[in-house]
Amino acid sequence: MKLQQFLEHHGLQENPFAEEDAQSDHIFQRFCLSATHHPAWDKIYGNPEHPSTSVVFGEKGAGKTALRLQIVEELQKWNEEHPEEKVFILEYDNFNPYLDTFRDRLHGRNRRPERVISYWRLWDHMDGILSIGVNHLLNTITGTQSSDVKQTFDQEKLSRLSRLERRDLLLLASFYNHSHDQPYKTRWHQLRKQLKFSCxxxxxxxxxxxxxxxxxxxxxxxxxxxxxxxxxxxxxxxxxxxxxxxxxxxxxxxxxxxxxxxxxxxIFDHSPNLLRKVLSCFTRDEIQGQPMPHKDRSDDRYELLRKFQNILKTLGFKSIVILVDRMDEPHLINGNAERIRDLLWPMFDNKFLKHPGLGFKMLLPAEVVYYLNREKDEFYERSRLDKQNLIMSLEWTGESLFDVANDRIRACASSGNELVSTLSISDWFKEDVSREELIRLFAQLRVPRHLFKFLHRLLVEHCQRYTDDSPDWKINHEELNTSFMLYQREQKSVEASSR
The missing domain is CATH 1.10.287 (Helix Hairpins)
Structure with missing residues (x-):
């Protein structure tokens, strides 16, 4: 029996559980993005009018990337409805280019992967965030990447910028303009002409x-x-x-x-001579006493961040939300919990996380919770995690996973199906499999990714048991238990080998 036959019999046009990663899951992005949320959604998302910081720890497959996509979707809706109180969205989730350049700056044994991250500091994170923000804003102003709709604004608002704010934007661009699409100097002068800044x-x-x-x-x-x-x-x-x-x-x-x-x-390479040519376009008075990131400290970066926020407010962005995700994926970290800790810990600074007009949504791997619990009082006094909407475990109950499965099934219903609202995962099983038993088994799977893997495997195994001319449209109790035990055994061996 073919899998598609089973799905069509139950009124579905595609397999609801074929995808495992939210980044490439078209069913989630098209149908479940705004309809299916984790029970702790309200605490994580907060109020976009006054963004707050949330620190969430979750194991692989718990839905951290899905949360990030949902937060972006909701913030975009907010921006459409509130054009004068927009939220500037920054996704701080691609660390590979920064870490590669950072490693090139080190020498000798310090370049070993196990040592590189230990030299990372808070101001390196601030440089990365400012670089992403400034480049997004430059892309919008110069029109080099029109596909990025998160930061769009009415170009006429550029005329609202005072000369000092235009100076500040050009100063930020001279430090953090980093693009592979255009030469550094060409892009800077294009921005200067857009801003009508005479020099x-x-x-x-x-x-x-x-x-x-x-x-x-x-x-x-x-x-x-x-x-x-x-x-x-x-x-x-x-x-x-x-x-x-x-x-x-x-x-x-x-x-x-x-x-x-x-x-x-x-975190990226700068040519001193090119930077000199750009800064030469300012008079002495215009850059005298201005903050510049020329020392290993965060004070100058805080001042530059405030300048960036003032520019955004004039352009209609009241606040900034920074989404931190995928910290375990860079090849220099490769899932190593100690290296994740070294990269993450500098950000746990209450002054940074509670900076006015800034909200962090930190979606972090659960592997570092072990190190978090071993920290001393000094760390907690500096980070004040008790004030950061801390969620130690992104847990899913059996009932929540049951609802997720039903939402995905209804999202894949065939067009014209009048019984969409009544479709349920229970319809796939015979009478000897109760709803309560499914919820109990789903609770043991813990996270959506394991749920999707198991249900996809169960469907495939069931369809392989029968022929096209003698199908069976219901999964019995024995099949369910056998497949579940095998999946649990394999999953435990995978988790044990990855430790």
Whole structure:
């Protein structure tokens, strides 16, 4: 018997349990994104008008990525309904490029995977978040990636930005503009033109020195150079040096500061010379005393973050929500709990997590809970996890998983099926399998991914037992128990081997 025959008999057009990852699960994304939620959804999502931080730990397959997709979906709906109180959405979930560049900055034994993450600090996370945010905003303003609809806004709002805010945005872009689509300098000047930010005053020292040099050379040839003495040439050289001294001093100072910045931003590569050329477009007064990420500290990053928030408020974004996910997936971490801890712990800073106008949704692997429970009082005083909407385990009850299974079955119902609302997973089983027994078995599976794997396997095994001309449309009690015990045994061996 074919699997599709079984599904069509029960009024379904496709297998509800074929996919296991929410990122590629079209059934979840099309039908269950706004209809199927974890029981702790309200605590995790909070109120988009005043975003709060939530810290959630869950084992593999518990639905952390599904939660992230649902949060993004709900925030996009909020943005459509509240154009002047939007939420700027940042998905901080791809750590591979940052960690690769970070590793290249280290030397010798420090480049070993087991040592690399131990050198990661809070300001590296802040640089990563600012880089994602600034690049999303630049993509929207310059129109280089129109497919990203999360950060769209009315381009006319750019005219609301004051000159100081435009200066701040260009300053942020000079530090955190990192794109593989356009050259760094080209993209920055494209942004400058979009913002209508004139910078001719920044070249006055160069223009004055050039004019004086040309005038001196013209005068020299006008009066003749045949009878000039040695000391006259020395004086002429000294005079030309004085003409160019302000420009030389400024460019030397900028290059030194840019070299420091390129050393301190460790998550992507910066060319000090390109950065110098960009910062040369500002006058001395415009960048004098401005925060720059040139030291190994977080103070400058906090100031830059505040500038970024002020710019977003003018553009209609009242707050920022940062979604942290997939911390166990980078190849330098590869699921290792100690390395996840080293990458995650710097973020557990109450000043950072409670920064005004910022809300974190941290969807974290359960493997680090062991280390969390072993931390001392000093760690908890710094992180104040008791104030961060902490969920130690993203648990699913048997009843919740039963509802999830029913929601997916109804989402896959054939078009024109008038009994969609009555479809249930119980319809697949014979009378000797009760609803309570299914709920009890589902509770032992713990998470949606195991539920989907088991039900898909059960369907395949059942269909393989019968022929097309002699089908059986119901699964009996013996099949259910046999398949469940085999699945549990295999799952335990997989979990034991991964420890």
């Amino acid at each position: 001719w005053k920044s070249s006055l020292d160069w223009v004055i020195a050039t004019i004086l040099t040309i005038a001196t050379v013209v005068g020299l040839f006008w009066y003749g150079v045949q009878d000039l003495t040695y000391w006259y040439w020395v004086g002429l050289g000294t005079m030309l040096f004085i003409f160019w001294l302000p420009w030389i001093l400024r460019q030397t100072g900028l290059w030194w500061r840019c070299w420091q910045i390129s050393r301190q931003i460790r």
